[in-house]
Structure formats: structure tokens, C-alpha cells
Amino acid sequence: MRHRDNQLWLDPSTTNPATFAADSSYRITAPWVAGRRSPVVKGLYADPNIAYLNGRYYLYPTTDGYNGWSGARFKAFSSTDLVNWTDHGTILDLGPQISWADDRAWAPTIAYRDNRYYFYFSAATSIGVATSSSPTGPFTDPLGRPLVPAGFRSGQMIDPHVFTDTDGRSYLYWGNGSAYAVPLNADMISFDAGQVRTFSLPNFREAPFVFKRGTTYYLTYSVDDTGSENYHVEYATGASPYGPWTHRGTILAKNLSLGIKGPAHQSVVKAPDSDAWYIAYHRFAIPAGNGTNREVTIDPLRFNADGTIQPVIPTL
Numbered sequence: 525m526r527h528r529d530n531q532l533w534l535d536p537s538t539t540n541p542a543t544f545a546a547d548s549s550y551r552i553t554a555p556w557v558a559g560r561r562s563p564v565v566k567g568l569y570a571d572p573n574i575a576y577l578n579g580r581y582y583l584y585p586t587t588d589g590y591n592g593w594s595g596a597r598f599k600a601f602s603s604t605d606l607v608n609w610t611d612h613g614t615i616l617d618l619g620p621q622i623s624w625a626d627d628r629a630w631a632p633t634i635a636y637r638d639n640r641y642y643f644y645f646s647a648a649t650s651i652g653v654a655t656s657s658s659p660t661g662p663f664t665d666p667l668g669r670p671l672v673p674a675g676f677r678s679g680q681m682i683d684p685h686v687f688t689d690t691d692g693r694s695y696l697y698w699g700n701g702s703a704y705a706v707p708l709n710a711d712m713i714s715f716d717a718g719q720v721r722t723f724s725l726p727n728f729r730e731a732p733f734v735f736k737r738g739t740t741y742y743l744t745y746s747v748d749d750t751g752s753e754n755y756h757v758e759y760a761t762g763a764s765p766y767g768p769w770t771h772r773g774t775i776l777a778k779n780l781s782l783g784i785k786g787p788a789h790q791s792v793v794k795a796p797d798s799d800a801w802y803i804a805y806h807r808f809a810i811p812a813g814n815g816t817n818r819e820v821t822i823d824p825l826r827f828n829a830d831g832t833i834q835p836v837i838p839t840l
């Protein structure tokens with residue numbers, strides 16, 4: 525039984541529909557519990573990228589629930605209060621819209637410059653970019669090829685994030701196995717390969733996400749395997765978008781007493797005109813989720829007086 529977008533259907537690759545129809549012992553119950561605050565968007569989603577754009581919060585996740593993470597479409601959601609989310613539907617569909625990849629649509633991120641939105645995404649273990657005049661698309665591919673092709677450097681070329689510094693310069697971070705960063709050119713769709721840097725970060729697996737608070741740069745990243753309940757978030761701090769990075773430890777990990785497993789692939793947003801920060805992340809769907817059946821939630825991100833991040837309390 526597969527489920528997504530409030531729809532249920534039989535997967536014929538694992539279940540014979542005739543057998544299912546003949547067996548009255550099956551009982552369907554809603555997998556999402558009424559009254560619970562999370563997941564913030566119903567359904568199976570992962571790798572949420574949260575951003576505040578043009579007066580609204582936006583969530584750009586991976587659409588989950590496929591064997592081998594083989595999904596092909598990206599959706600967007602928006603909210604004014606981080607609680608009530610509007611589903612904007614599919615904003616990019618690899619099949620018809622991207623000539624060089626048809627599957628493994630993972631871990632997108634968004635950036636804004638000069639009245640255009642730039643949507644960076646993983647597809648077939650390369651990184652692409654698509655642009656639009658709206659944060660909800662329609663997005664189109666200006667390159668017709670990956671921005672960062674598979675094999676460009678060691679590891680998978682996945683999990684992009686674009687951080688724009690207070691001086692207006694934008695940097696692309698990405699990586700699985702190794703963490704990379706490069707300044708984007710002003711067109712946001714090209715970079716000088718000679719300027720790519722790699723970072724040595726303890727336990728780094730994937731999902732680098734950078735933000736800046738005051739004069740401190742924070743590089744958060746995911747550790748272990750997304751299919752493991754031990755998948756978690758660690759971070760480092762530095763004095764520039766390139767560090768050098770000081771490892772600060774774990775800020776988010778499983779809480780088995782609440783049934784929370786594998787909470788990571790994080791992104792961070794600041795509420796406007798405040799010092800209130802939030803972390804979006806996925807976990808195994810509750811109940812019965814796993815590394816390809818994940819759901820998205822958001823919790824506060826709090827800081828100590830010395831600028832270090834307090835452990836995130838994962839909530840339901």
C-alpha cells in the first residue's frame with residue numbers, strides 16, 4: 525500500500541490487487557494522527573529546505589515514498605505562520621521538464637536575486653538549476669545540462685544549498701561523503717570550477733546547510749545514513765562562508781521514547797524582524813516509516829549566550 529497526498533493505492537510490484545480485494549482482514553486507518561502538530565505537511569516528504577521569501581515561508585522538500593528514492597517531481601508549500609501550509613503542487617517535474625535526468629529528484633534549495641528565483645535540485649546524482657519569476661514556478665532549466673555533473677568531484681553530487689551572505693555574494697554548498705563550496709557567479713547559474721573548496725568536517729555525510737547569525741557562520745550537516753535511525757545533525761562554526769570550521773557537535777538526534785528516528789537533512793530559517801530561528805528536518809514517518817518513507821517537521825532552534833546552538837528538542 526502506497527500513500528501520498530492523502531491518496532492510497534496498491535503497489536502491484538509488491539501486492540496482488542486481487543488477493544487484497546478478496547481479503548477482508550485488511551483495515552485502512554489514516555496514518556497521520558489528528559491533533560498532532562507534526563508532520564507540518566501531510567504525506568511523505570524529506571530533505572526540507574525552508575526559506576523566507578517575499579513575506580512568506582516556503583518549504584521545498586523531496587517527494588518521498590519511492591523505493592530507491594526514485595521520485596521525479598518537486599513540490600512547494602508556503603505558510604505565513606509555519607503551522608498552516610498551502611500546497612502549491614508540482615513546481616518541477618524531471619520527466620517533461622529536465623532533459624538530462626528522469627529520477628532521483630532529491631533535496632532542493634531556493635535562492636533569490638534580481639527578481640528571479642533559482643531552484644537548485646539533485647537529479648540522477650547531479651545538481652541542476654531551474655529559474656522562475658515566482659517562488660512556486662513554473663521553473664525552467666536555463667542550462668539544459670547539470671550545473672554540477674555526476675563525477676565532477678568525489679562522492680555524489682547531491683544536496684545543494686545556496687547561502688547568500690550579507691554582502692550579496694552567493695555560495696553553493698553540496699556533497700555526500702565530501703563537503704564542497706564555491707561562489708556562484710552573478711548569473712547564479714555558473715561558477716569557476718577553480719574556486720571549488722572542500723571542507724574537512726568530522727562525521728560529515730551530506731546535506732550541508734549554512735546560515736549566518738551576527739558575524740558567525742554556521743555550517744550544519746547530516747551524519748550517518750538516512751536509512752538509519754541514527755541519522756542526525758551536527759554543526760560547525762566559522763568566521764567566513766569558507767570557515768575555517770570549528771566542530772561543535774550534535775544538535776539533533778533520535779528520541780526513541782517519542783518514536784522519533786533519523787531526524788536530519790536540516791535547513792534553518794530566521795523569522796523576519798526577530799532573533800527567532802527554526803529548523804526544518806525530516807524523520808522516519810510515524811508510525812512505521814523508514815529511510816524512504818519520511819515526513820517533515822519544524823522545531824525552534826535556540827542559541828546559548830556564546831553563540832553555540834542548544835540541542836534541538838524534537839517534538840511531535
Ligand code: FUB
Nearest residue numbers: 586593630631730750789
Ligand atoms: O532524499 C534522498 C537523499 O536522502 C538525500 O539527498 C539525502 O540527503 C538523504 O536525505
